[in-house]
Amino acid sequence: MLCGNYEKGLMEKILVLNPDWCKGCGICAAFCPKDALEMIQGKVSLKENNQCILCGLCEQRCPDYAIFVSDSGK
Numbered sequence: 001m002l003c004g005n006y007e008k009g010l011m012e013k014i015l016v017l018n019p020d021w022c023k024g025c026g027i028c029a030a031f032c033p034k035d036a037l038e039m040i041q042g043k044v045s046l047k048e049n050n051q052c053i054l055c056g057l058c059e060q061r062c063p064d065y066a067i068f069v070s071d072s073g074k
C-alpha cells in the first residue's frame, strides 16, 4: 500500500505501508509528530486527512519493517 507523496527535487518520496508485516503494536503512531497514523482492525493505516510529512520517524521505530519512506524513483 502506498500512501502520500510530495515532490523533492526530481525524486518523489512516498510512505509505504506493508500490512502483512504489521502487528498493530502502535509504536509508529505513538512517535509520529503529526499524529498521521491510526490502527484499523489491528493494522497501521494513514488517517484520511493525510498529515504525513515523510519525516521517517515511523520507519525508525517500527520493529517489523512494516512502514517506511521510499523514493518512488520518479
Ligand code: SF4
Binding pocket: 015, 031, 032, 033, 034, 035, 036, 037, 051, 052, 053, 054, 055, 056, 057, 058, 059, 069
Ligand atoms: S513519516 Fe513521519 S509524519 Fe509520516 S507517518 Fe511516519 S512519523 Fe508520521
Ligand code: SF4
Binding pocket: 021, 022, 023, 024, 025, 026, 027, 028, 029, 043, 044, 061, 062, 063, 064, 065, 066, 067
Ligand atoms: S510500529 Fe510497525 S508493526 Fe507496529 S503498528 Fe506501526 S507499522 Fe505496525
